[in-house]
Amino acid sequence: MKLHIIVGSVREGRTAIKIANWLLSEIESYDYSTVETEIVDLKEWDLPIFAGAHPPLTGIYDQPKQQAWADKIAQGDAFIFISPEYNHGYSPALKNALDYLGKEWGGKPAAYVSYGGTNGSRSIDQIRQVATQLGLIDSNAVVEIRDIFTRNQADKFEPNEFDNKAVKAIFKKLLQYVSA
Numbered sequence: 673m674k675l676h677i678i679v680g681s682v683r684e685g686r687t688a689i690k691i692a693n694w695l696l697s698e699i700e701s702y703d704y705s706t707v708e709t710e711i712v713d714l715k716e717w718d719l720p721i722f723a724g725a726h727p728p729l730t731g732i733y734d735q736p737k738q739q740a741w742a743d744k745i746a747q748g749d750a751f752i753f754i755s756p757e758y759n760h761g762y763s764p765a766l767k768n769a770l771d772y773l774g775k776e777w778g779g780k781p782a783a784y785v786s787y788g789g790t791n792g793s794r795s796i797d798q799i800r801q802v803a804t805q806l807g808l809i810d811s812n813a814v815v816e817i818r819d820i821f822t823r824n825q826a827d828k829f830e831p832n833e834f835d836n837k838a839v840k841a842i843f844k845k846l847l848q849y850v851s852a
Contacts, residue, residue, distance in 0.1 A: 673706060673707045673708070673750060673846075673850045673851075674708050674710070674747055674749045675699070675707055675708070675710070675748070675749065675750050675751070675846065676709075676710055676712045676744075676745075676748040676750070676751050677695050677696060677709065677711045677751075677752045678712045678714065678751055678753050678766070678769070679692045679713040679714055679715065679754055680714060680753055680754050680756075680762065680763045680765060680769070681715075681754070681755065681756050681766075682714055682715040682718075682765045686756075687756065687787065687820060687824050688754045688755070688756060689713065689715075690824070690827075690828055690829035691754050691785060691787070691817070691829050692711045692713070692754055693711070693828065693829070694828070694829040695752060695785065695839060696711055698831070698836060698839050698840075699839070702840070702843065704847075707847075712744065712748075714765045714769050715765075717741065717769070718737075719737055719741060719765075719768055719769055719772060721768055722735065722768055722771050722772055723735070724738065727774075728771065728772055728774040729774035729775070730774070731774055731775055733773075735772070738772055738773070741769070742772075742773050742776050745773055745777065746776045749780060749850050750781045750782070750783075750811075750849065750850050751781070751782045751783070751808070752782075752783045752784070752785060752842065752846075753766065753782060753785070753799055753803075754785045754786070755786050755792070755795050755796075755799060756786065756787060756792070756795065757786055757787065757788025757789050757792045757793075757794055758788070758795070760789075760794045760795075761794065761795055762786070762796075762798050762799045766799070767802065770799075770802055771802075773806075774806070775807075777803070777806040777807055777808050778806065778808070779809065780808055781808070781809040781810075781811045781845070781846050781849035781850060782808040782809065782810060782811060783811050783813035783814065783815075783842040783846055784796045784799055784800065784813070784815070785814070785815040785817070785842075786799075786814070786815075786817070787816070787817035787820040788820065790816075791817060791818050792816045792817060793816050809849055811842070811845045811846055811849055812845070813841060813842035813845040813846065814838075815838040815839060815842060817835060
């Protein structure tokens with residue numbers, strides 16, 4: 673299984689990359705020889721706002737980075753999306769990245785990690801709506817990180833026992849969907 677951890681924040685000083693590094697480390701500690709995990713950082717991809725002439729669901733990709741993004745997403749068997757909660761929603765960078773493509777998302781399981789004002793619950797609700805429309809399989813696996821503002825003082829994200837248990841649970845759910 674090729675698991676992509678998609679970092680859905682591009683802001684300076686962002687927490688999402690710290691969380692992605694923790695997820696990667698935690699998942700790699702499970703020592704599954706059949707799982708390859710990769711961080712896919714939207715800041716590095718720098719996708720411009722989608723302005724193509726053809727809706728992505730047509731599969732006609734006329735934006736310069738669109739085909740490269742399609743190739744990257746097609747490689748993934750499952751996804752963990754990380755997003756902060758912004759104004760009761762999820763990050764615009766992640767919305768744009770989802771909207772860039774069509775068929776490449778379809779039939780693949782997704783899990784969600786968020787944080788913010790309501791521990792990220794409202795952002796997860798919105799991401800799920802869009803992801804379902806794109807054909808992603810909702811694995812019903814989420815991690816809502818509590819107390820992010822007090823816990824995000826160090827250079828690395830410091831999970832608690834509940835965070836680690838939640839990651840193990842979402843990982844197992846994604847494995848079930850890919851193995852089915």
